[in-house]
Amino acid sequence: MTSHDHYTGPASRSAHAAAASVQTAVLLVNLGTPAAPTAKALRPWLAEFLSDPRVIDYPRWKWWPILHGVILRLRPRRSAHAYARIWDAQGSPLRWHSEALAKALQAELGPGVRVALAMRYGEPSVASTIEQLQREGARHLLVLPLYPQYSATSTGSVIDAVGDAMKALRWPPELRLVNDYHADPGHIEALATSIESWWVQHGRGDRLLLSFHGIPERYAQLGDPYAEQCRTTTRLLRERLRLDESQLLLSFQSRVGRERWLEPYTDATVRRLAGEGVRKLDVACPGFAVDCLETLEEIAMQNRDFFAAAGGESLRYIPALNDNAEQVRSLAALARRHLQGWPA
Ligand SMILES: C=CC1=C(C)c2cc3[nH]c(cc4nc(cc5[nH]c(cc1n2)c(C)c5CCC(=O)O)C(CCC(=O)O)=C4C)c(C)c3C=C
Ligand SMILES: [Fe+2]
Numbered sequence: 357m358t359s360h361d362h363y364t365g366p367a368s369r370s371a372h373a374a375a376a377s378v379q380t381a382v383l384l385v386n387l388g389t390p391a392a393p394t395a396k397a398l399r400p401w402l403a404e405f406l407s408d409p410r411v412i413d414y415p416r417w418k419w420w421p422i423l424h425g426v427i428l429r430l431r432p433r434r435s436a437h438a439y440a441r442i443w444d445a446q447g448s449p450l451r452w453h454s455e456a457l458a459k460a461l462q463a464e465l466g467p468g469v470r471v472a473l474a475m476r477y478g479e480p481s482v483a484s485t486i487e488q489l490q491r492e493g494a495r496h497l498l499v500l501p502l503y504p505q506y507s508a509t510s511t512g513s514v515i516d517a518v519g520d521a522m523k524a525l526r527w528p529p530e531l532r533l534v535n536d537y538h539a540d541p542g543h544i545e546a547l548a549t550s551i552e553s554w555w556v557q558h559g560r561g562d563r564l565l566l567s568f569h570g571i572p573e574r575y576a577q578l579g580d581p582y583a584e585q586c587r588t589t590t591r592l593l594r595e596r597l598r599l600d601e602s603q604l605l606l607s608f609q610s611r612v613g614r615e616r617w618l619e620p621y622t623d624a625t626v627r628r629l630a631g632e633g634v635r636k637l638d639v640a641c642p643g644f645a646v647d648c649l650e651t652l653e654e655i656a657m658q659n660r661d662f663f664a665a666a667g668g669e670s671l672r673y674i675p676a677l678n679d680n681a682e683q684v685r686s687l688a689a690l691a692r693r694h695l696q697g698w699p700a
């Protein structure tokens with residue numbers, strides 16, 4: 357019996373009091389999302405995001421004038437328009453899907469472990485969430501970034517934020533961190549099962565395209581393992597689904613700026629496939645743990661339109677794993693492996 361199970365009277369049975377005695381915490385971290393689909397909310401959020409040297413590595417003196425003089429004058433309005441297309445009654449899909457996933461993971465891991473969610477950019481911040489967990493008594497912290505593939509621009513930046521949060525603490529918790537889970541068998545199985553059950557409901561398209569968020573090609577050349585991990589996830593899914601390279605393809609989306617990013621680009625691939633006579637194209641985005649702007653707007657709307665305009669019949673977006681039971685089970689198993697030896 358662990359300490360949280362001790363009955364200490366009705367007054368202390370609130371969620372807060374229960375959390376107060378939990379010594380082990382799992383901190384999920386996702387990218388974050390603006391507070392509202394408006395240019396006013398986008399500006400400070402994009403400023404924080406695009407000032408991160410992990411994301412854009414140009415020297416500050418060179419990047420600062422471009423960011424503040426050009427990007428932050430133009431992009432907030434454009435991005436707000438895109439966000440407005442996917443914002444729903446529950447708010448930003450990235451936020452509410454991430455919250456639902458955290459809640460389901462908490463239920464799966466049980467009361468001995470406290471599950472919290474933080475955002476790398478925007479609120480709730482990594483630092484404030486770690487402070488809160490520590491106030492509640494967490495002495496052991498597992499950080500699980502919601503990025504299956506490691507990139508310095510995503511996971512690496514979460515590590516920076518956790519390091520900065522630790523600097524502010526006099527007695528930081530013991531720390532563990534999941535670098536990636538791109539080849540985790542439970543994760544591959546969750547992806548495969550989700551695609552197969554989508555096919556049971558909707559029928560199979562002519563091709564399956566896996567579209568991952570891109571990064572500048574230069575980052576890969578400098579040693580970022582991201583592209584290689586995306587290729588490995590793709591190969592494992594291809595093997596699991598018994599498809600060949602012509603049936604299951606890989607591409608990279610969400611290019612920003614003028615540099616070359618990882619290729620092949622998703623928009624070019626979608627148009628090429630339509631031109632080659634592919635009628636039904638299924639697209640999944642295994643790099644995103646939950647649905648967000650990049651899947652719901654860029655793939656399910658923008659690229660759907662590109663495909664149709666190039667002569668395709670329908671691009672069908674297969675939803676992210678979100679809080680589905682397979683993802684909850686595979687992430688819980690992953691967390692449990694990393695929690696071994698800690699009180700739970
Ligand atoms: C400009 C450089 C960017 C890099 C490098 C980058 C890498 C990267 N991003 C994700 C995941 C997400 N990105 C999202 C949105 C988004 N990404 C960039 C730029 C870069 N991303 C911008 C400017 C935006 C904001 C929207 C826009 O203005 O276009 C999101 C969605 C957030 C949401 O609120 O829904 C996710 C998720 C990964 C995994 C990654 C590197 C591998
Ligand atoms: Fe991004």
Ligand SMILES: [Fe+2]
Nearest residue numbers: 610649650654
């Ligand atoms: Fe995008």
